[in-house]
Amino acid sequence: AQDGRPFRMAVIGSGPAGFYTSYRVMSQIENSVIDMYEHLPVPFGLVRFGVAPDHPEVKYCQDKFQEVAESPRFNFAGNISIGNEEGQLPLETLFPHYDAILFAYGASKDRTLGIPGENLKGIYSARAFVGWYNGLPEYADLNPELTRGDEAVVIGQGNVAMDVARILLEDVDVLRKTDITENAIERLSKSTVKRVRIVGRRGLRQAAFTIKEIRELIKLPAVGFHPVDESLIPEDISTLPRPPRRIMELLKKGSDASLSTAPKSWSLDFRLSPKSFNSSSIWPNQLRSMTFEKNRLTPDPFDLAAAVSGTGEMVEIPAYTAFRSIGYKSEALPGSRDLGVPFDDRVGIITNDGFGRVIDKYMGSTIAPTFGGLYCAGWVKRGPTGVIASTMSDAFQTADAISQDWYAPGSRFLGDTLEQGESTGLGWEGVKVEAEKRGCRRISWDDWKKIDLAEKKNGKAKGKPREKFTRLDDMLAVLD
Ligand code: FAD
Structure with missing residues (x-):
């Protein structure tokens, strides 16, 4: 630790x-x-x-984060x-001016299946x-095709898959009152999707979704539920732990909406591995169906750790729209490897000691820090x-590691690896010149508050909590 x-x-x-790491460190x-x-x-x-717009x-x-950001010891450098x-700021420009850097940049890529036809419309x-x-500028122009046919498939059975299915099935008048974008409402209101299949590789016992998300789907008015394959539910569920037992009870009971009269419906389709996306000869570039291989679970479908293997039997499922919900993916920050920040491509994480200290596994010892001052x-x-x-909880653990290191005699921080032997400690004041040189326009917390206010005002006029700006220019225009 450096005194003074x-x-x-x-x-x-x-x-x-x-935000949570900042809160705890502060x-x-x-x-x-x-x-x-x-x-x-x-x-x-x-x-x-x-987070889904109907989960306000x-x-x-965000209220807690707002509180953190209002501290005089906190500076926001948005944009x-x-x-x-x-137009980006190289990581190396931060190094001389800080004692520590925390990588908390999430996962901004997604996994692909790598099967034929994945590029079809x-x-x-x-x-x-x-x-x-949700108004992410990167996808402002996605405009998903929702009017070609009535059948959609969601591949994957985690909670994100449940969000996707719910947004496709939910009454748009309910969504209209949330902070979902106007553009999305307009398109969803024209959607012809009537049937959503949520498909997973494994069985019900191994599924990743949680009861809250299933309950929300089951309770959607005027949306029927196709019964689950009963062979995936043990005869005696009373011995199961509470969470899977409650999910099974709920699914067995099904929904109040009748399948024969409800205009929309959904199902959970288990033990299917995607093999190809298929088009038809009339529309060669457009998705028309998907081929899945049926799987078997061994030793039995009720074993939480059951192994999955293909049976060789294929099934074709009609699909005009498909959503790949098989996980997000993190990547190394550009230029970070050259600076000695190790990234484990296999797992998709920054190599760390489990407490958030960035470490280099290939330096001889498994817990040798690359050099001090890097955390994730x-x-x-x-x-x-x-x-x-x-x-x-994870962020608090990292924050604890940071403060322990800071107060531990002899621990190394960023400045200790620099030639001059210490960090300038100037932070943003030192980095600013570099940022300006690269044409970066910094958005402060006060600037964000102006954008926030404008979004809330635009939302109020439509009876929603906010209308998000979906384009960077529109966000910045509020400040001019
Ligand atoms: P993020 O929230 O992704 O934050 C990373 C930030 O880093 C982003 O703001 C990004 O713009 C920024 N960034 C990326 N690259 C750079 C760069 N090069 N320079 C500067 N900044 C950068 N959890 C719940 O508890 N309830 C829910 O209902 C729920 N719903 C979810 C729905 C979806 C679709 C998803 C994907 C997740 C959901 N989660 C939910 C999980 C929750 O969102 C995550 O646990 C949490 O957001 C992870 O936090 P993070 O800070 O690691 O990453």
Whole structure:
């Protein structure tokens, strides 16, 4: 630890991981000052661009983040992307001015299936679809095709898949009152999708969804539920742990809406592995169906750790639209490997000691830090799974590691690896010149508050909590 001046940390990413780590570090290291770099002009990561618009209660964590950001020891640098491309700020420009850097930049790519036909029209990643209805500028022009036919398939059975299915099936008049974008409402209101199949490789016992999401789907008015394959439910469910037991009870009971009269319906289709996306001869570029291979589960479908293997039997399922919901993916920050920040491509995380200290596994010892002062939290530390609550615990763990290191005699921080032997401690004040040289326009927290206010005002006129700006220019125009 360096005496005299404040502990200066750069945080890359303004999602829950960045904010919760900042909160804890600021409360544990009294004279700490944090600068948070965010590549969009607006904060909160997946709380804004992932969490479903009909889950407003999940977004309450933003109030806590707002409180953190209001501290005089916190600076927001929005609209600054860390990277090596034109208009981005290279990671190396931060190094001389901080004691520590926290990587909390989440997972901004998605996994692909790598099967034939994946480029046909009508196939979307859940990340793109979710980003589109939540106003992520990257997908402002996605305009998913929802009017070609009545059958859609969601590949994957996690909670993101459930969000996608619910948005496709929910009454648009309910969605209209949420912060979903106007463009999405307009398109969803014309959707001809009537039947949604949510398809998974494994069985009911192994499924990743949770009861809240299933209950929401089951309870949708005027949406029927096709019964689940009963062979996946054990005869005696009383011995099962509570969460799967309750899910099975709920699914057995089914929905109140009658399949014969409800205009829309959904199903959970188990034990199917996607093999190809198919078009038809009339529309050779357009998705028309999907081929799946039936799977077997061994030793039996009720074993939580059952192994999955193909039976060789194929089934074709009609699909005009398909959503790939098989997970998000993190990548190494451009230029970071050259600076000695190791990234494990196999797992898709920054190599760390489990407590958030960036380590280099190939340096001889498994817990040897590359050099001090580098930390990670959230999805880029653990992989892209887990809810906001688990991201918070994980962020607190990283914050504890940071403060322990700061107060431990002899521990190394960023400055210790520089030739001059110490960090300038200037933070943003030192970085600013470099950012300006590259044409970066920094958005401060006060600027964000103006954008926030404008969004709320635009929403109020339509009876919604906010109308998000979906284009960067429109966000920035509020400030001119
Ligand atoms: P993120 O929230 O992704 O934040 C990362 C931030 O880093 C982003 O703001 C990004 O713009 C920024 N960034 C990326 N690259 C750069 C760069 N180069 N320079 C600067 N900044 C950068 N959890 C719940 O509890 N309830 C829910 O209902 C729920 N719904 C979800 C729905 C979806 C579709 C998804 C995907 C997730 C959902 N989650 C939900 C999980 C929750 O969103 C995550 O646990 C949490 O957001 C992970 O936090 P993070 O900070 O690691 O990443």
